[in-house]
Amino acid sequence: MEVTTRLTWNEERSLQKLLGNVSLTLLYKSTVHGCSTEDADQRCTDQGSILIMIYLSDAIFGVFMLGNYPKLNNSGKPNSSFCFSLTEKNNIIETSFLKVNFVPKISGKEPVIFSLDSDTFSIVPDKSTHNIQFNLKEKLRVANSSRATYLECEIFRVEGIMVDPSYIPRIMRVTPHRNKLLSELRAYKPHADMVSKIRILLLGPVGSGKSSFFNSVKSIFQGHVTRQAIVGSDSTSITEQYRTYSVKDGKYGTFLPFVLCDSMGLDETEGEGLCMDDIPHILRGHVPDRYQFNPHKPITPKHPNFITSPSLKDRIHCVAYVLDINSINNLSSKMVAKLKQVHKEVLNCGLAHVALLTKVSNCNEVLQDSFLNMNTSMTSQSQIMNVHSMLDIPISNILMVKNYASREELDSLQDILILSALRQMLRVADNFLEDLPLEEIGNLSPFCSS
Amino acid sequence: MAVTTNLTWWQKKILQNHFGEKRLSLLYKASVHTFSRHHLLGRCSNQGPTITVIYGDNCVTGVYVQESYQEQEEISSVIIFALKETKILEYKIRSYDSLLFGSQFMSRNDDFCINLHNQKLSIPSDVRKKLRLPQDHISIQECEVFRCEDLLDERNIKKIIELRNCLLSDLKAYKPYGDLIQEIRILLLGPTGAGKSSFFNSVKSIYQGYVTHQALVGTDTAGISQKYRTYSIREKKDGNALPFILCDSMGLGENEGGLCMNDIVNILKGHIPDRYENNSLKPITSNHPNYIDSPLLKDRIHCVAFVFDANSIEHLSEEMVAKIKRTRREVIKCGVMHIALLTHVDTMNLITKGDLIDIYRCMPVKIKLNQVNRKLGFALSDILVVSNYTSEWSLDPVKDVLILSALRQMLWTADDFLEDLPLQ
Ligand SMILES: Nc1nc2c(ncn2[C@@H]2O[C@H](COP(=O)(O)OP(=O)(O)OP(=O)(O)O)[C@@H](O)[C@H]2O)c(=O)[nH]1
Ligand SMILES: Nc1nc2c(ncn2[C@@H]2O[C@H](COP(=O)(O)OP(=O)(O)OP(=O)(O)O)[C@@H](O)[C@H]2O)c(=O)[nH]1
Ligand SMILES: [Mg+2]
Ligand SMILES: [Mg+2]
Numbered sequence: 001m002e003v004t005t006r007l008t009w010n011e012e013r014s015l016q017k018l019l020g021n022v023s024l025t026l027l028y029k030s031t032v033h034g035c036s037t038e039d040a041d042q043r044c045t046d047q048g049s050i051l052i053m054i055y056l057s058d059a060i061f062g063v064f065m066l067g068n069y070p071k072l073n074n075s076g077k078p079n080s081s082f083c084f085s086l087t088e089k090n091n092i093i094e095t096s097f098l099k100v101n102f103v104p105k106i107s108g109k110e111p112v113i114f115s116l117d118s119d120t121f122s123i124v125p126d127k128s129t130h131n132i133q134f135n136l137k138e139k140l141r142v143a144n145s146s147r148a149t150y151l152e153c154e155i156f157r158v159e160g161i162m163v164d165p166s167y168i169p170r171i172m173r174v175t176p177h178r179n180k181l182l183s184e185l186r187a188y189k190p191h192a193d194m195v196s197k198i199r200i201l202l203l204g205p206v207g208s209g210k211s212s213f214f215n216s217v218k219s220i221f222q223g224h225v226t227r228q229a230i231v232g233s234d235s236t237s238i239t240e241q242y243r244t245y246s247v248k249d250g251k252y253g254t255f256l257p258f259v260l261c262d263s264m265g266l267d268e269t270e271g272e273g274l275c276m277d278d279i280p281h282i283l284r285g286h287v288p289d290r291y292q293f294n295p296h297k298p299i300t301p302k303h304p305n306f307i308t309s310p311s312l313k314d315r316i317h318c319v320a321y322v323l324d325i326n327s328i329n330n331l332s333s334k335m336v337a338k339l340k341q342v343h344k345e346v347l348n349c350g351l352a353h354v355a356l357l358t359k360v361s362n363c364n365e366v367l368q369d370s371f372l373n374m375n376t377s378m379t380s381q382s383q384i385m386n387v388h389s390m391l392d393i394p395i396s397n398i399l400m401v402k403n404y405a406s407r408e409e410l411d412s413l414q415d416i417l418i419l420s421a422l423r424q425m426l427r428v429a430d431n432f433l434e435d436l437p438l439e440e441i442g443n444l445s446p447f448c449s450s
Numbered sequence: 451m452a453v454t455t456n457l458t459w460w461q462k463k464i465l466q467n468h469f470g471e472k473r474l475s476l477l478y479k480a481s482v483h484t485f486s487r488h489h490l491l492g493r494c495s496n497q498g499p500t501i502t503v504i505y506g507d508n509c510v511t512g513v514y515v516q517e518s519y520q521e522q523e524e525i526s527s528v529i530i531f532a533l534k535e536t537k538i539l540e541y542k543i544r545s546y547d548s549l550l551f552g553s554q555f556m557s558r559n560d561d562f563c564i565n566l567h568n569q570k571l572s573i574p575s576d577v578r579k580k581l582r583l584p585q586d587h588i589s590i591q592e593c594e595v596f597r598c599e600d601l602l603d604e605r606n607i608k609k610i611i612e613l614r615n616c617l618l619s620d621l622k623a624y625k626p627y628g629d630l631i632q633e634i635r636i637l638l639l640g641p642t643g644a645g646k647s648s649f650f651n652s653v654k655s656i657y658q659g660y661v662t663h664q665a666l667v668g669t670d671t672a673g674i675s676q677k678y679r680t681y682s683i684r685e686k687k688d689g690n691a692l693p694f695i696l697c698d699s700m701g702l703g704e705n706e707g708g709l710c711m712n713d714i715v716n717i718l719k720g721h722i723p724d725r726y727e728n729n730s731l732k733p734i735t736s737n738h739p740n741y742i743d744s745p746l747l748k749d750r751i752h753c754v755a756f757v758f759d760a761n762s763i764e765h766l767s768e769e770m771v772a773k774i775k776r777t778r779r780e781v782i783k784c785g786v787m788h789i790a791l792l793t794h795v796d797t798m799n800l801i802t803k804g805d806l807i808d809i810y811r812c813m814p815v816k817i818k819l820n821q822v823n824r825k826l827g828f829a830l831s832d833i834l835v836v837s838n839y840t841s842e843w844s845l846d847p848v849k850d851v852l853i854l855s856a857l858r859q860m861l862w863t864a865d866d867f868l869e870d871l872p873l874q
Contacts, residue, residue: 002498002599003496003497003498003597004599004603004604004605008609009605009606009608009609010609025475025477026475027477032496042492042493043493046453046482046483048452048453157453159454212829226862226866227831227832227863227866228866228870230787230788231829231831231832232778232828232829232832233823233827233829234775234778234779234827238782238827240783290872404831405830405831406819407831
């Protein structure tokens with residue numbers, strides 16, 4: 001008989017995703033390798049983290065053990081473990097999982113492969129039966145009528161994870177945290193309803209990932225990777241038009257309370273890239289959507305679509321300096337000078353600002369286990385210090401993301417970075433609005449309603 | 451200690467290919483699971499075909515065993531191999547009646563014998579010569595056992611067919627964004643011989659149910675396709691036209707040769723009619739009898755696919771690279787979205803049919819995508835790969851999935867274009 005898993009391709013994929021892009025190697029299959037505790041034990045000890053799958057006629061559930069498979073008749077226990085179930089509804093595989101604080105026991109005498117909290121969950125391999133406590137069954141969505149005997153037990157080695165006690169809490173927290181951020185952003189309303197949408201301007205060197213950031217944000221709200229903004233690399237900026245992008249919540253949803261404004265890249269060579277004199281016009285809201293930039297001359301009031309008297313809602317409320325994290329320490333002095341000059345203008349207008357560092361290579365390292373703050377090992381990096389001293393931006397406003405830049409699926413952790421960055425931009429924009437002198441609001445927007 | 455193989459990606463790939471498109475699952479690693487026959491068999495018996503890899507001081511050798519390892523160890527045939535830089539030398543032994551894993555007492559001098567306990571491998575001298583191994587006795591630094599599974603096993607084939615059917619119904623049900631137009635026009639652009647016409651033929655073949663060669667293909671430095679052609683495709687079953695039109699163009703040539711920039715812009719804007727004969731030196735003018743004077747949105751190009759032969763990327767001349775970048779600028783200027791399509795992946799070094807299942811994870815392909823990204827500036831997310839139908843008679847669901855996924859991606863890209871259009 002062939003040693004291949006019972007899992008379907010889709011089930012395997014969703015397991016790999018659940019555990020954080022891991023790979024699985026089948027080590028033991030009860031119908032081929034025998035049902036006894038020893039049969040499983042000899043193949044599965046000393047293999048690192050282990051996944052045990054139990055197949056019932058109407059459900060699949062599993063136990064993940066971080067670190068190692070417990071040794072027979074031995075107190076050796078994994079660092080941490082949890083159990084979960086896989087259910088399929090309309091071709092979509094749902095996983096529900098919960099951590100159980102248990103001490104797995106593998107005992108040779110009583111033929112129990114392992115048990116959780118003595119009676120919550122146990123497997124008797126010799127008889128191919130299992131026993132799950134009622135409320136655990138509910139949580140795992142295993143039908144109560146499920147028979148005690150299972151069809152098969154398979155054990156996999158799990159590769160590609162950090163063996164660290166925080167690993168399990170982290171992967172269990174990631175999706176809920178992402179969803180929480182999503183709903184926070186959906187519900188966000190600019191301070192005192194002074195405007196209906198916050199305008200965020202993406203500014204930065206050629207190829208730093210400005211357009212990709214918009215695409216990434218849009219992808220998250222669309223539910224799949226999309227790319228409305230053209231991205232790529234060339235000696236000069238790919239983006240040559242000023243674009244103000246609204247984002248819809250889902251394909252047919254309503255517009256979200258922010259607008260991302262994508263600009264041409266800054267170039268260290270004079271006469272290339274975004275024209276410095278265009279920047280004040282953009283900040284003050286004079287430049288229309290789809291304006292074709294000219295590196296040699298700025299927009300003038302004669303331009304047919306020039307916005308002559310912009311109101312508060314047309315202005316930029318927050319500027320994000322987009323920088324490739326890998327290039328920060330090698331920025332040319334000309335580029336640094338240009339960035340400082342732009343920053344002066346931004347400060348002149350009193351605008352909120354953040355730095356957005358793109359092309360982070362390992363999303364796992366950026367945030368603390370709670371996802372609430374950045375890791376200090378990250379924030380103390382030379383790149384961050386460099387941006388901090390170059391532009392005087394508080395460290396908490398130096399944000400890090402990995403854009404959707406290759407043919408990958410959406411990833412919850414990547415989403416968390418992008419959404420957290422966006423949330424921080426909205427927060428600083430709120431402070432800006434709150435801080436606006438009243439006369440300025442009046443001056444700027446004589447017709448501004450709400 | 452982690453249970454991961456000492457083989458490099460390339461070494462593992464060469465082994466996989468050599469023994470017939472296998473996936474290798476590591477079951478036993480001596481340095482972690484102890485150098486002992488007992489422990490090896492405990493983990494590796496009853497696992498089906500296996501490969502045992504032995505690492506010596508300055509060589510990697512091993513055995514492929516078709517039958518499952520059993521405690522009794524009677525194995526009727528084994529293949530002994532040595533892993534060289536880029537290839538594998540092998541020595542087949544038909545009836546192998548002695549012990550593969552000798553204990554310290556039982557090994558005979560003239561047998562191929564793996565003595566794990568003493569960490570010694572003895573090799574008969576004829577085998578040693580054939581495999582060009584350094585010595586008759588090799589001290590074993592590490593030993594790993596892998597289970598071999600077919601890459602194209604039942605489960606994967608089932609999945610591929612499911613995926614193919616899913617793609618087919620997606621494409622059939624596809625409606626351009628906002629119902630602005632009926633059909634998406636996809637322009638295939640690229641150097642001569644890139645596989646533009648072959649891509650159309652491949653798509654057509656899938657919907658026809660057998661491989662067809664409606665568009666002329668071949669290799670000629672002057673380019674095979676001389677006419678601009680816009681092909682719509684009907685589904686064979688119900689005769690309905692599919693919601694896309696593939697526009698095959700003359701190849702881009704070196705210097706002044708091939709499709710000229712002026713004509714490209716005219717194609718993008720929808721001025722050039724089907725069957726127009728392009729002339730590298732004389733772009734179309736509005737005086738041409740079939741010139742489309744005021745093209746509508748439906749006549750315009752909605753997505754451009756830049757087509758390249760994957761194996762040609764290293765050899766593209768600087769001129770060609772510059773030409774492609776200039777063309778892309780024009781495409782962006784016209785507000786049209788683009789993707790890059792790499793053909794000929796099937797002929798890339800080390801790539802086998804089984805790899806096409808999960809091609810984007812394949813190391814040589816990843817390297818290739820990075821190369822395209824660096825040399826031509828296409829974003830990694832915009833590069834797709836396919837293997838066209840060229841010499842075969844019948845369809846292959848694995849190829850279909852790649853071709854149809856690329857097509858679906860092009861339609862999504864066109865949707866992005868339509869969504870991005872200014873409101874008027
Ligand atoms: N690995 C990685 N690549 C990225 C990331 N963000 C962007 N890229 C890539 O970097 C290149 C440039 O990205 P764009 O989004 O076009 O950059 P831009 O700032 O809009 O550039 P211009 O419009 O030319 O000024 C593209 O190939 C992207 O795929 C990221 O976070 N990680
Ligand atoms: N192995 C392999 N061969 C291919 C593939 N695609 C195209 N070919 C071969 O490459 C050659 C050129 O293909 P064409 O389709 O004529 O290329 P083209 O881009 O239309 O070329 P022009 O019309 O001359 O510009 C032909 O011999 C095809 O059979 C592929 O994916 N794999
Ligand atoms: Mg851009
Ligand atoms: Mg052709």
